[in-house]
Amino acid sequence: MSFKSAVITFPGSNCDRDALCYLKDLTKGEVHNIWHEETSLPKVDLVILPGGFSFGDYLRSGAMASKSKIIDEVVKHANDNRYLLGICNGFQILTEIGLLEGALIRNKKLKFLGKNCFIKKKFKNNFNSSIKDNQILQIPIAHNEGNFYCDIETLNLLKNNEQIAFEYCKGEFSNTEENMNGSIEAIAGITNKKKNVLGMMPHPERAYSDFHQSQDGRLIIESLIS
């Protein structure tokens, strides 16, 4: 059975093409591109909400996109127990929809951060099952609002339910900084309770091809397919 997937494009999405290539190259299956005004979603295994500046980040990152027509279908897809991945702006949209807990606020230094970061998996789920414990992944980040925040009760819930998928860590060499954006407990990605919805700030779709600086981003799709 081939793996089917879809990428939603909102006005201002700018990683939709990257996500499409990522899925095409790694899943070898059918990949759909869905415009935000569509009212139906094909039956697929995985939906990606891509990175970018949907609706120009006006009002609040992800807030306007969370009210798009397609979102009802995206929620249904998630409630059907199928996979939903929000990358960067997609993560922000997922928190705005309420599918994921917490919020992404301005980076601690109040500046955009576009560089490599290092992450490792915290709790195992279907998105990171192919990643070894303590394996350090190098994946780029590019965001203004990637500083994950939630209150202490929520944080405890996230921990107790093992919903923290990725956390930032130090790389192997001296010039690497841990937790650059100031996220609470260095959280880089979380899932919902059922662990079929993942939101993460790093961009795995920019770290998979042979010419990319790292190919660690493959591991997420490999985890889902295996």
Place this chain on the structure above:
Amino acid sequence: MNEELILQHGLTLDEFQVIRKYLNRDLSIEELGIFSAMWNEHCCYKTSKKWLKKLPTDNEIVIQGPGENAGVIDLKDNDGIAFKIESHNHPSYIEPFNGSATGVGGILRDIFTMGARPIATLDSIRFGLIETEKTKYLLNGVVHGIGHYGNCIGIPNIGGECEFESTYDFNNLVNAMAVGHVQKDKIFYSKPKSIGGLIVYIGSKTGKDGIHGASMASDVFSEEDEDEKRPSVQVGDPFMEKLLMEGCLELMSSGLIESMQDMGAAGITSSSVEMASKGNVGVHINLDKVPLRQPLSAYEILLSESQERMLAVIDKKNNHKVREILQKWQIDYEVIGEITDTKRVVFESNNKKVVDLPVEIIVDDAPEYDREFYIPRKRKNKDFDFSKIKLEDMIINLLTNLNYLDKSWVFDQYDSTVMGDTIREPGQSSGIVKIHGTQKVIGACTDCNPLYIRINPYEGMKYTVAESYRNLIACNINPLAITNNLNFASPLDPNIMGELVLSIHGLKTAAVKFNTPIVSGNVSLYNQTNEIPIKPTPVIGMVGSNMDLNKINTNKFCEIGNKILILGKQLAKNCSPYLLQDQKIAFNIFEFNDLEVLDLDFEKKIANCVLELSDLKCIMSCNDISRGGIFSALLKMQYKDMGFRVKVPDPIDLFCEYSAGYVIEIRSKDFEEVTSFLTKKGAEYLEIGEIIKEGIEINSKKFDYFDIMNKYRNDFEKIIS
């Protein structure tokens, strides 16, 4: 018409008389506005035209040279590369965030107007000394603005330069460059195809922002002007530009557009006049149809520089389809006029012709000046005293100078990996991106050596072009073509004019030798505030390619134990300008010795060696040697805590500048092959040492690796905060 009004519009009385005589009638205020916009330096190059004509602009790969929105070169198959650099200096001083943001927005529009999808941006930014009040504010604002616009629209920023020097204290420079990929059979030009074609307005509504922006850009500043001029700075909306870009590219790929022109400097005036001039036709536009943000007079509509707007010509039968596509992207669209056969530019408002001018007088009769210029006097050579200078001090001098420190603080605010095709990010000798869906890569860099050019404009410019050339060569990228941004002070000063003329001459000499024609460019004059002229800053953006992404070199060290070789020829200590300036040996511009003549044949010879060795996979990493000499090049090559152990006859040699200078890393097992290759080619080399773990060692003197690297990496942020 009263004299004051004419002068306020930036026209000289003589220029006004030419117009008056030609028309044999008085001008409307709108018409005066048009001449003000079209006859300033920014739009008509009246000072530089005579000299720019001398530049080589064509060769076998040039598809489009200067004169269109961007130049285009041929990259084999159906691939073309469109690129251009443009300045936004004055706006970025008055309002750094919006000034620099709209600089990026403007240059991106120039690229997608040609039917090309932007795939990379670069920039060249210069500020005054960090101690100067305002510099921190300007730096923060400019970097934030560039980042905000590019990040949001989603085009990777892949490189550039950022320097600090006192003559930019109150006149910072912001030059933005963009590179796009276009299918050769789908290039769009500004020339309309048919009489009767509809002129359509696409994009943001017109507002008051940027009125007279183009003439402001051609003005000398005093500090008091700042507040008064702020309303002339355009405000950018990258989200709107993203929609506009996608909408326009969809229209173009659907074949619904005949021609397109970006409403950049001088807005609707400049774009419609250019359209008429290129097509040798007329335009008739009804200003009442222009979508407005607020009530505006005809005069204001004509001169507004509101951002994210395009003017296009379409066939009447496509009107409905065009509207449909643009509605999907939520973009304003209005038919505002048509192409006529009158060869006149006519604007009407409230059923009255407010402008009715022959295209000829606006474009062909635009003034062209042959301004007086002086050639700098030959410098007398003298010796400097290097006896007191110590190695430790030289290192400290570099590590306390912003110009040498790692600029990650700047680059990290830019998204350099969006679009997923980035191969080399900012901070390396050149940025490299892949042409989507192919194995081809494009490398690009921006450079200028203002100090060299002030010392000797002709030779200095050769060095500048050579530096760009080396930046590409070091990555095994074949240099192909150039875009230039000539930033100078007032050309009314014959000394400045001399720098302009001679540096264009140097550009010509080097471009001919390297077979890298100039395919697009921009001129920014009157860069002086409070009568302090900037150093001559003709910035080069050079673009090159490699057809195979697996062949490109890294600039970063690869493996402990590998050998370090130096290629090229060291400039004499007495003639290494940055060494003398930055090691505090020479202070005054008059003290410097003349530049050594740069042997361009030698540059080519060494470059070819690097390219051949790279293809043979003998080069593990390579970096060019520029400001700060070998030492600075080695610092830039640090990676994964690998350092270096070197031995040289005199430590000062490590800090001297070079011609055709490269640091190359090779494996011991290739040493024999590489050195016999170089000997055979008659290329001298110097084996200076090897790569070691976590160490820096010079002539047996050990330095604390982490101390130096921490300073190099982190002190930029400390100094500017």
